[in-house]
Each structure stands twice: as structure tokens, then as C-alpha cells.
Amino acid sequence: MKLYGVTGWKNAGKTGLMERLVTEIASRGFTVSTVKHAHHTFDVDHPGKDSYRHRVAGASEVILASRNRVAQMTELRGAEEPSLDSLLPRLAPVDLVLIEGYKRDRHPKVEAFRAETGNSLIAPDDPSIRAIAADCPVEIDRPVFDLNDTEAIADFILSEVGL
Template sequence: MRIYGVVGWKNAGKTGLMERLVAEITGRGFSVSTVKHAHHTFDVDQPGKDSYRHRDAGAREVLLASRTRWALMHEMRNDEEPTLEALLTKLAPVDLVLVEGYKRDAHPKVEAHRSVTGNPLIAPEDPTVRAIAADVAVDSDRPVFDLNDTVSIADFVLKEVGL
């Protein structure tokens, strides 16, 4: 499976870049799935809804299905976070999986960087960061793209993964 990541510190523009890359790459006819790492507890449904009530009652997995989509929720009752590798096995085959977060994993990545955050670049300390997408000029030994130049970033990612 071809995977490519988007990493960066909080408010660096990761989600916006992911959204634009998915639209650009699927617009070129490729199938894309995404994996997003969350650092906190989250819910995909609301208290009081049937699926929430099933999970709250102790169900290990709840599959919610309709005519337009389905979602499988799996409760980690042992409080151990699954690895990216394990999660990727849950996805149906696609041309490319874009991963937001998981900055410490070994897959290739582009770093999103916005100067307003005041955070340092991840790239100098991480050889898996293959390019930087920034809203300011950046001095780097890797390719640097304008954070909003989605077409060029998509071209780079697709070339990197052989698509």
C-alpha cells in the first residue's frame, strides 16, 4: 500500500493541506483514503444515539450502516493505542493513503509549516520528512513548496509514491 504523510505542529495547516490534497489527487482519478491521528478522546456519534448507547453498554465494536455510508467503531478497552501499521490493515485497497499525524512513524512525509505558530521545523531532525510546505521562505536541503500550491505538492507526492 502506498502511504504518504502530512505532519506539522498544531495549527500548521495539516488538515487544510490534507483536504486540498485529497481533492486534487482524487480529481486526477486516483483513489485515496486517509488516516488521522487524534491526541484525545473523540466520538463520531452523540450521546443518546443508538450506536453510542451500544458502545456505552460495553460493545467492543459497533458497525453503523445506512444507504450512504457505514462506520465501524472499535473501542480500545485495554487503553493501548493501535499502531499505524495495524490500522492500515483495516482499510480497503486504494491507490494512496494520506496520513495526517503519526510524525514519529517511518513513512515519507511532507511537513506543513505556518510561521504564525512560532514552532521550529520538524524536517531538520527527521529524515522521513521529504519536503516542506510553508507560508514563508524556508532554508532547507529538501524541496520547499508554498503551503497553498496544492498542485505542485500533489505532483511531488505522486512522483514520490510512483503514481
């Protein structure tokens, strides 16, 4: 599987770009999966639901399955957060895995950048960032795309990974 990331600071436009890239790349006939890093606690099930009750009762893992989707929840219960490398083998084979976040990992990435956030670019200190997708002009030694030019960003990523 080919890997490519979208990284950037909070509110830089990562999720919107990811969503548009998945739509664009899948529309070209490629299979795409995603991995998103969260810096906060989250739940995919809700209090009162059977799967939630199983997990709260002490189950280490809960698989919820229907004819429309399957979700697997693993309760870490104090164990270390799994690395990206340990999560990727859990995915079924696809043409491309797009990774949101994981800015410290070494896979190739596009940095999403919005001027209004007031943050500096990550790219100058990170050679794994191969391009910038920005809402403003950026001076850097890598390709710079308009943050909303999804087609051009998709072209770049697909070329980078050889698809």
C-alpha cells in the same frame, strides 16, 4: 497501497492541506483514503443515538451502516492505542493513503509549516520528511513548496510514490 504523510505541529495547516490534497489527487482519477491521528478523545456518534448506547452498554465494537456510509467504532477500554501499521490493513485497497499526524512513524511525509505558530521545523531532525509546505521562505536541504500550492505538492507526492 502507497502511503504518504502530512505532518507538522498544531495549527501548521495539516488538515487544510490534507483536504486540498485529497480533492486534487482524487480529481486526477486516483482513489485516496486517509488516516488521521488524534491526540485527544473523540466521538463519532452522540449521546442518545443507538450506536452510542450500544458502545456505552459495553460493546467492544459497533458497526453503523447505511446506504451512504459505514462506520466502525472500536472501544479500547484501556487497551493500548493501535499502531499505524495495525490500522492500515483495515482499509480497502486504494491507490494512495494519506496520513495526517503520526510524526514519529517512518513513512515519507511533507511537513506543513506556518511561521505564525512560532514552532521550529521538525524536518532537520527527521529524514522521513521529504519536503516542506510553508507559508514563508524556508532554508533546508529538501524541496520547499508554498503551503497553498496544492497542485505542486500533489505532483511531488505522486512522483515520490510512483503514481
